[in-house]
Amino acid sequence: MDTIEKLAILTDAAKFDVACTSSGVDRDAQLGRLGTTTCAGICHSFAADGRCITLLKVLQTNVCVYDCSYCVNRRSNDIPRAAFQPRELAELTMGFYRRNYIEGLFVSSGVIGSPDRSMELMLETVRILRDELGFNGYIHAKAIPGASPELITCMGLLVDRMSVNVELPSQRSLDLLAPDKSPYSVLEPMGLIAQGIQCNQQERALSRRLRERFAPAGQSTQLIVGASPEDDYQILSLSAALYRRFELKRVFYSAYLPVNDDPLLPDKGCLAPLDREHRLYQADWLTRFYGFEVEELISPQDPWLDTLLDPKAGWALAHLDQFPVEINRAPYEMLLRVPGLGVTGAKRICQARRQRTLRPESLRKLGLSLKRMQYFITCDGSYKAPLPFDGEFIRKQLQKEGSKANKAARGGGKRPLDGQLSLIDSGDEGRQRAFAAQEARLQRLEAARPRLEAARSQLEAARRSEAS
Amino acid sequence: MSRGNTAMARKSSKDILREFCYDPLIYSYDGSLEGLFSAIFESYSRHENPAEVCPAANLQTSLLYQVVDVETNMDYAVRVRDKLLSCFGEQEYERIKMAYLSDDPVKDTVICHYVRHLMRAGKAGMYDAAHPDTAAFAMVWRPVFNERHRMLQFLRFSLMEGGVYFARINPNANVVPLIMEHFKNRFNDQPFLIYDEVHHIAGLYDLHDVQLISTDEINLPDLADAEREWREMWRTFYDAICNQQRLNPALRRSFMPKRLWGNLTELNRVDPVPLGTQQATS
Numbered sequence A: 001m002d003t004i005e006k007l008a009i010l011t012d013a014a015k016f017d018v019a020c021t022s023s024g025v026d027r028d029a030q031l032g033r034l035g036t037t038t039c040a041g042i043c044h045s046f047a048a049d050g051r052c053i054t055l056l057k058v059l060q061t062n063v064c065v066y067d068c069s070y071c072v073n074r075r076s077n078d079i080p081r082a083a084f085q086p087r088e089l090a091e092l093t094m095g096f097y098r099r100n101y102i103e104g105l106f107v108s109s110g111v112i113g114s115p116d117r118s119m120e121l122m123l124e125t126v127r128i129l130r131d132e133l134g135f136n137g138y139i140h141a142k143a144i145p146g147a148s149p150e151l152i153t154c155m156g157l158l159v160d161r162m163s164v165n166v167e168l169p170s171q172r173s174l175d176l177l178a179p180d181k182s183p184y185s186v187l188e189p190m191g192l193i194a195q196g197i198q199c200n201q202q203e204r205a206l207s208r209r210l211r212e213r214f215a216p217a218g219q220s221t222q223l224i225v226g227a228s229p230e231d232d233y234q235i236l237s238l239s240a241a242l243y244r245r246f247e248l249k250r251v252f253y254s255a256y257l258p259v260n261d262d263p264l265l266p267d268k269g270c271l272a273p274l275d276r277e278h279r280l281y282q283a284d285w286l287t288r289f290y291g292f293e294v295e296e297l298i299s300p301q302d303p304w305l306d307t308l309l310d311p312k313a314g315w316a317l318a319h320l321d322q323f324p325v326e327i328n329r330a331p332y333e334m335l336l337r338v339p340g341l342g343v344t345g346a347k348r349i350c351q352a353r354r355q356r357t358l359r360p361e362s363l364r365k366l367g368l369s370l371k372r373m374q375y376f377i378t379c380d381g382s383y384k385a386p387l388p389f390d391g392e393f394i395r396k397q398l399q400k401e402g403s404k405a406n407k408a409a410r411g412g413g414k415r416p417l418d419g420q421l422s423l424i425d426s427g428d429e430g431r432q433r434a435f436a437a438q439e440a441r442l443q444r445l446e447a448a449r450p451r452l453e454a455a456r457s458q459l460e461a462a463r464r465s466e467a468s
Numbered sequence B: 001m002s003r004g005n006t007a008m009a010r011k012s013s014k015d016i017l018r019e020f021c022y023d024p025l026i027y028s029y030d031g032s033l034e035g036l037f038s039a040i041f042e043s044y045s046r047h048e049n050p051a052e053v054c055p056a057a058n059l060q061t062s063l064l065y066q067v068v069d070v071e072t073n074m075d076y077a078v079r080v081r082d083k084l085l086s087c088f089g090e091q092e093y094e095r096i097k098m099a100y101l102s103d104d105p106v107k108d109t110v111i112c113h114y115v116r117h118l119m120r121a122g123k124a125g126m127y128d129a130a131h132p133d134t135a136a137f138a139m140v141w142r143p144v145f146n147e148r149h150r151m152l153q154f155l156r157f158s159l160m161e162g163g164v165y166f167a168r169i170n171p172n173a174n175v176v177p178l179i180m181e182h183f184k185n186r187f188n189d190q191p192f193l194i195y196d197e198v199h200h201i202a203g204l205y206d207l208h209d210v211q212l213i214s215t216d217e218i219n220l221p222d223l224a225d226a227e228r229e230w231r232e233m234w235r236t237f238y239d240a241i242c243n244q245q246r247l248n249p250a251l252r253r254s255f256m257p258k259r260l261w262g263n264l265t266e267l268n269r270v271d272p273v274p275l276g277t278q279q280a281t282s
């Protein structure tokens, strides 16, 4: 098999990992080494699905001895398998990098024999890149759950970012859908990486001369949305906990694309809950950069994000008594809470209003769009949005705007209609139906449990007899 | 940035006259940065506030205005530069230089008015984003800044026979001078040539220095042997990484404007492919 065929197979196998950033670390040119990294990252292309391509995202191999239900590469799937030689992949990365196609490499792998074996192969690729080919660009590597700590530490010292995918948002789902992985084996490497980063920072603080850095761009993880029945509240609480506990840089959400026929998963015909994924990202940003707490956006009593309205607007409409805010006087933290106003916009306003009182027409001069924020602000005392100032009315107006924007973003208004998980239908009825579907799924999962337990204990027994 | 959104559209010359009492003068200069700085210097030494500043090549006479030819004077230009550097800092000076590389037809006027505004208002003028001069300047500067970044993203090198990497670009601002540093740092061991086919500027890095050359045509050697394979590999990757279930061409267009596709290896697939591999269609 030549490289181009392998590339096709191993890219196809890697595309369900949505992590795509080359950010978080600034590294200048070094004599005799090739490449730089920039803190903001650079997207080099955009695929036809509109997602950014910044790293060469491939698997080292898609051979896998595990059998996670949601994964294309599980051992029970009959698909073409391939594996890169470490040197082959390293040289491919260099070739792409030199042509300005990519910022670097994102390497992950199936479990080829054992987690350690997979880690060793990836480690060899990365070592060749860094030590032999003098590659100074960005590298993101996966830690395979269950790999030994030494390998993970070695990897951390060579790459910029590491990640371990949690994939499923609860222990129960993980048990059912990824029978070979225990939650512990996912969280353990995550803890190791967090520790590695912390120790390295302390050491560097003590000794300026220490050049070695452990995963300087931090670690991230991915959660699959819609493969298992967790609600948005559970997912967001889990990410909040992960951010806190392991100081993650990013949690990525991946709308589940049905790739396998499995009684425990949404049918192959279902479309991915893209709207839900989008809202989760928005909520995630709000908690990280806009000073929101998860509990402000969503509660156990009402555990779903509104797919028709962005979570910030949802919060604002629920707290209409705090609006409209006066652009010239509202504190920065409050500006951040105005729907339609981002971090850049809020900063620009703060800077400009120090010089003069902002009038309604000034906002356009600052390059800000009034479409959404006009309902929530006054500018030098005047309220420019259509009246009345009333929750229901504003909601309708915003949804009109939102659906226009959505249509454009989706290329012609095709909405995913997922009978089970998406909450497209507005109003209570749709919500009820979605809840019922959730319940049914939960029951199905519970019913399947004994079968899975049995299968697993068989597997365990087989392994033990193999070992002895 | 669309053309209709230029500073010109927001400020017609009559508005300028009415609102800010400019003198009904057009300063015409030779189009160089030194020339523009000389014009700014002249406006002070002649105690005038020109309504427009314009490169002689684009000059359109009008009954309303009197044309003043400004001669480029290195001393004056240096004095303006030093003044800007000492009062507003390196960063602001770079921003002004960046705005000068814009293709916007009113950039000269906008820069002149902005610099005069800065001199009047001091550093506060930089932050006063709601002031018409500052706002107009931002509208000229920001597209250049964005275009520069797009070139860092979407420029594609090809290896030529003889070992030089070559890239052709078609930016909507004259950004070659702004991107050479980035590529020089990144690819310090590979000689490369970037050719801007719109502004006819070539940037050359020969492992030691960067040179900018103004030229209408360039003679290129053939593609290196393996180059077509590399392109094919990149296209293979590009096609394979896309999730067919999530197709969203409008979103892609918004990040990667169509006007740039001609020079993008993964989207323009017309170059001949060697026998045996099939040409993919987008």
Ligand code: SF4
Pocket (backbone or CB within 6 Å): A064, A065, A066, A067, A068, A071, A072, A073, A074, A075, A109, A110, A111
């Ligand atoms: S271990 Fe990874 S590659 Fe293997 S089946 Fe599970 S998710 Fe897929």
